[in-house]
Amino acid sequence: MDPAATIESTPTARVKMEVFGCQMNVVDAELVLGRFKGLNYGETDRYEDADVVVFNTCSVRGHAEDKVFSRLGALRPWKKERPGRVVAVMGCMAQREATDIRRRMPHVDVVAGTRDFPKLAGLVDRVRGGEGPFLVIDGEERPDIERSPTSRPRPFQAYVTIMRGCNRPCTYCIVPTVRGREISRPVDEIVDEVKGLVDDGVIEVCLLGQTVNAYDGQDRGRTTLGTLLRALDRVDGLRRLRFVTSHPSEFNDDTWAAMAESSKLDRFLHMPIQSGSDRMLKAMRRGYTVDKYRRIVDRVREVLPDMGIGCDWIVGFPGETEEDHEASLRICEEIGFSQSFVFKYSPRPGTKAAEEHADDVPTDVKKRRNRELLAVQERVSLAAHRATVGETMQVLFEAKSRLDDSKWSGRNPQHRIVVAADERIRPGTIADVRIEDATALTLFGDVVALR
């Protein structure tokens, strides 16, 4: 449907979008809101003002799915209250549970899977015109959608999805099933999108993909993530660039070289290890050993010595012993990660791990292991942060500090949170900040110069 063709005929309606899950969902939500905007729909934060509610869902943990079902159930009275209201569901859970969603929640009007979400706004509009319900989950391989440069949470920052799907076989993960195989966008298309964003005031871009360093620009063998980094390095006005999430086995020499050459690349690499035990890594089919991971970190630090490395962990994977867990604690300390996200294993129906192994680590043990890993990370972060006291670093300020609104909060190139007070700071200001104090979560400093 051509959005422009309907602007005149579509009555104004307001959309409440709720996002569950990862950053890719946040971007997809922005893209869909852009499409709604093209249909002359507005946006609202309040359910009571909304004519349309869209849930962009996540399937990574069972808890996330339960929450969506319960929230969808709670929308029944909301929908009854005003005739013509529309409920739509998109994202991984829409792909995986489409028929179940319609069976359990018949008041849901549109279910659009991970390759069909670009159609969602048009389908909602047709429901408001009296058609539907619609359930679409068999879409084309590559979801093309025009980005509306104005639909993003902060005017100076943007996430750009450069690839979708995943070809890897991690036994616990539902992503390859719900998102399909890897498919990259061409380099030129991404560069054009970034130029458009920069023209619209963006200075920082984060490139997104489930295994972002497997990017091949639909030209495997000749194009790598390195090719894209070099092309984006030439975009005038773009000041900061980063990419998430990297898989340790997907780097290549060209990408390392481009990372070293880049004048815009942040010093932060999110590269999940998941466990410090080779036995667990094998059971998860992660495709590397702890020693191989260590060697990749050495390579990162050889190329870019000041690189901060962020990490994901799974605690309580089936069969995980105290010995395996202690190996995770040791490698967390040894590598000195700059941040860790710890997840308690949750079996996902349809995954190899759920089908072949009992979820045999008790919840209280998972919780304790979670706490212990975070405690190591806190110690490591505190030591690293204290070592920066006295240093001057470049900070991109994002918003008022949540704890003290006389101060501003931003990120340094290692993606660490820096808080400072200076009346010249605005959202999007880049400044040199001298660090005066530090906790495990935050650096505190004074602005010495604006950039």
Ligand code: SF4
């Ligand atoms: S690399 Fe593994 S964990 Fe990450 S999305 Fe692919 S299958 Fe899932």
